[in-house]
Amino acid sequence: MEKYPAIKIKDGQKFFYRFSLNQRIQHFILAFTVVFLVLTGMPLKFSDASWAPYLYSLFGGIKYAPIVHKVNGAILMGLFFYHIFYLIYVIRKFHIDPLKKKGELKRYDALKTVLTQKMVPNLKDAYDIRDLMKYLLYLTNIRPDGDEMTWKEKFDYWAPFWGMVIIGFSGLILWYKELFTQILPGGVLNFLLIAHSDEALLAALFLFIWHWYNVHFSISVFPMGTVFLTGYLSEELMVEEHYQHYVEVMKKAGLEHEILPPHGAHRHEPHEGGASS
């Protein structure tokens, strides 16, 4: 992992490692295929809407748009399976194999390793949500200190993960309906179509409202967070969203004296205005 130093300094500003190039490429493929899938799927779901024929004709209308949809669906399914293998590979190579080498791998350690991965939801997430609600409702002036992956990011990860299982497999069966109905009754297709299109609407709204708010429209990042391109997060956002992890990383790097005070909000108070850069 030396390829990616934990802290990079550019023009005197600290940037914190978040995503490897591999992960960024995965996100890029995910983002592009999802956008194309939504653009070629929603006109069908809302085929009686006035905008539907115009949007659909941008992708070649009924003759070609379904092909665009299927090609993107196939790429996304490919990415999904790649990601599963990637997860297994990374967890084995960086978490299980080192334990094995030390001879410390006990019976349930493998399971424990999987369950304590940084993307797996835990109790802290529940407390963080509770504390965030307190903060948002003006009940306290302290924002919860986020870990390396906050509950928002876990939500952003697991929602599309579940979505891809539901939408992907229902889409695949609907695509090869002649093959699958050799065994399954045709009535199953009714349910798969509902699941495919309703879950897709949920996923699209989730991504374009919630995810885009967090990474594009929120005042902290507007017009766009750059971590998905560079893989590194600015110190300001690191303090705002991942304070607990920030402190750990800074200590590890021997930069205790440079640790900024918590919670973006505090730093803008007039008497502390000059303290941050």
Place this chain on the structure above:
Amino acid sequence: MNLTRAKKTGIIISLSFLVLISISLQTTSFAADIGNCLLCHKYPGLSRVDEEGRMRLFFINESIFNNGVHAKVKCEGCHTDITEIPHKPAKKVDCLVECHIMEPSTETKFSHKDVATFIKTSVHGSVDNLGNKKNFSEDYPSCKDCHDEPLYRPLSFFKKVRPGISEASLGRCRVCHKKEDFIYQFYNHVTTRLHKSRNPLNISEMCGRCHDDPSLVARHGLSTKAVFSYGETFHGKAARFLDERVPDCLDCHVSKGESVHQMLSHKDPLSSIHENNKGKVCATIDCHPSASPKLATYGVHSEFNLTQSPVQYFFTFFFIVLTGGTLLPLMGIIFLDLLRRFFPHATIGRRK
């Protein structure tokens, strides 16, 4: 003659306009207007308000009429009650009347009477097997409830299949056939009949005039607003985008090789959609040739309706709750987050 460039361009443009106008004014005039009906009916404004207060337009657009399947039928062939000019208000046309056209294969006078016998035995007949009037017999369709004046919709097959007439094909016809009228008519007739004269959207809209009428659906105890539920399937949605490859109502509800007028109730053992025959509907060579009969158990007319499809209703309901349950709290957080940013340090609790 010394003409400036601008003048030359002007002359070229005006000449091209003249040529275009003269081309567009050319009409192929072979309508069977022996009674000279167009003397009056060629005027676009020819109209009056009838006894029921409806505006009636009597204008006949000759070029459109000549592109219709009835172009060769004399006006008085259908309007049999008109014998003099000027005439009194004409009766409604009876499509079953015999006209002067000869049916070429039998050389008998042409009529649509056979269609009436088909309809009589079909699900759309207004009398039952015993000859008694069915309930609400006035709801059952007559010819003009489904048909208007049909236009030719020729296909070209010369290099690839496309809509329209292939001049290259016409050239081949001229090798043997000498009469332009005949060639044009025959080409149109045959190629129009090789596919549907209306696209799936038109067909479904036609059926929907009755089958999506909630009061008619209720009166006849039908289980679905048929065209509405068809519109929820991929077939219906593709039809809305003018796809002609998807099946419309007639493709499934009429047995292959039979007239669409012979459509039967799904309870009739001879019907294409009867429980025992349904399996074959999807697996035709033009549709899903490799499909098993199981594919046909797909609920084409399932609706989001608790009484008609309860399981599907609750399944859809689950997704509605899931969508609302996920998005509303998250949108709430976004809203609160925006409000929080106005006063990032304020609190009504104890300051820490």
